[in-house]
Amino acid sequence: xxxxxxxxxxxxxxxxxxxxxxxxxxxxxxxxxxxxxxxxxxxxxxxxxxxxxxxxxxxxxxxxx
Amino acid sequence: xxxxxxxxxxxxxxxxxxxxxxxxxxxxxxxxxxxxxxxxxxxxxxxxxxxxxxxxxxxxxxxxxxxxxxxxxxxxxxxxxxxxxxxxxxxxxxxxxxxxxxxxxxxxxxxxxxxxxxxxxxxxxxxxxxxxxxxxxxxxxxxxxxxxxxxxxxxxxxxxxxxxxxxxxxxxxxxxxxxxxxxxxxxxxxxxx
Numbered sequence: 001x002x003x004x005x006x007x008x009x010x011x012x013x014x015x016x017x018x019x020x021x022x023x024x025x026x027x028x029x030x031x032x033x034x035x036x037x038x039x040x041x042x043x044x045x046x047x048x049x050x051x052x053x054x055x056x057x058x059x060x061x062x063x064x065x
Numbered sequence: 066x067x068x069x070x071x072x073x074x075x076x077x078x079x080x081x082x083x084x085x086x087x088x089x090x091x092x093x094x095x096x097x098x099x100x101x102x103x104x105x106x107x108x109x110x111x112x113x114x115x116x117x118x119x120x121x122x123x124x125x126x127x128x129x130x131x132x133x134x135x136x137x138x139x140x141x142x143x144x145x146x147x148x149x150x151x152x153x154x155x156x157x158x159x160x161x162x163x164x165x166x167x168x169x170x171x172x173x174x175x176x177x178x179x180x181x182x183x184x185x186x187x188x189x190x191x192x193x194x195x196x197x198x199x200x201x202x203x204x205x206x207x208x209x210x211x212x213x214x215x216x217x218x219x220x221x222x223x224x225x226x227x228x229x230x231x232x233x234x235x236x237x238x239x240x241x242x243x244x245x246x247x248x249x250x251x252x253x254x255x256x257x258x
Contacts, residue, residue, distance in 0.1 A: 013245060013248060013249055013252070014217075016194065016198050016252065017198060017202075017213070017217045017248075018217065019191065019194060019195055019198070020118065020195050020198055020199060021195075022110060022111070022114045022218070023110075023113050023114045023117040023118075023123075023126070024110060024113070025109050025110060025112075025113040025127065025130065026127060029109055029113070029127070029130075029131070030102065030105045030106050030109050032131070033105050033109075033131050033134045033135065034099070034101065034102050034105060036131070036135055037098060037101055037134070037135060037138045038098055040135060040138060040139065041098040041138075
């Protein structure tokens, strides 16, 4: 079984895998993610009722009959 | 760097990063959404690499990495601060990749990274080699592929991989052993084509 000590002896298989290398994300990736997250953050959470506008949650609607 | 398995993260390591991650998480939970950017920036490259090696498809990797960050943000309030943040984050990514694999057929792309020195012939040969390894990775069962990918493309220890995958560390070692054997067979017999 491979142990931590085995990691110091890179085999040809290790080298072949390592040769795949890292992959850079597309340019603007983090900006795009943050834009979506900002939209997400601005969206009302399920079950949260905005007073005075919009629809009420289903649970709340049910209680009112 | 000595001949250890590769990792592509920068910085002093996950434990040091974890403290910074927790600060960012606390700020996010306090309503400061922009604090999440530090987490995205810190993990985007290694996440993208893991997703690419798990899925073998650039667009799918982009979607998986992006979905993982968004999903993590949505679920930040379920994160248990008693456990490492990076393990929790990786688990979301890996589970996302596994779900993605169930939903689509394997597509084997040419490697997008071409940063190799040498002659055009060397470049072609190296690219072909990498394509064969990526194909072989994709032919591994997911339980083997995920441990190989996490072991080679992140700085996670066996115990940390175990936490991500949700099995004991000895199972991680056993799976790695089997994965390497199978990968070797795939590569040496040309089954990966």
